[in-house]
Amino acid sequence: MERAVWIILNKHFSLTLDGEMADGKVIDKKFSPGEDIWTNELPRLGFSDEKVQNDYNEFISDILTLFSEPQVDEVLINAKIGEESEYLNCENPLLIRKIEEYSVDEIIE
Structure with a gap:
């Protein structure tokens, strides 16, 4: 099982995504x-803080918009480790950075 880890961030917040690639x-x-x-x-x-809450809600909304894009899986999977991709079709631009790929099977052995 192949998995990868990405960081999704904007100017205020960051979120780590770990997902299986299949x-x-x-x-x-x-x-x-x-x-x-x-x-x-x-x-x-x-x-x-209401402003911080609104900024965070926009961040989550922007991520939902990103995940609704037809090519999001392709962009995530094909990203090179350390490479940044910018997603502009949202309230605040998002940066997406792949930070690791790993095989669960190798870890278990």
Whole structure:
């Protein structure tokens, strides 16, 4: 099983995506806002500062827009490690950076 890790960020926030790459798709997505917290869904964090909360909600909305693009899997899978891609079709531009590829089978052995 081949997996990869990407960082998705804008000028305010970052999110780590870990996903399995199979048949030209990124499946079994896991998201982390930081620390050692992982979830199968985009994390819905709450902030006491209303402006920060609005910025975070826009960030999540922008990521949902990114994932609705037909070529998103191809862009993620074909990215070179350390390479940045910019996604501009959203409220605040997103940077996507692949940081690692790994094989679960090799780790288990």
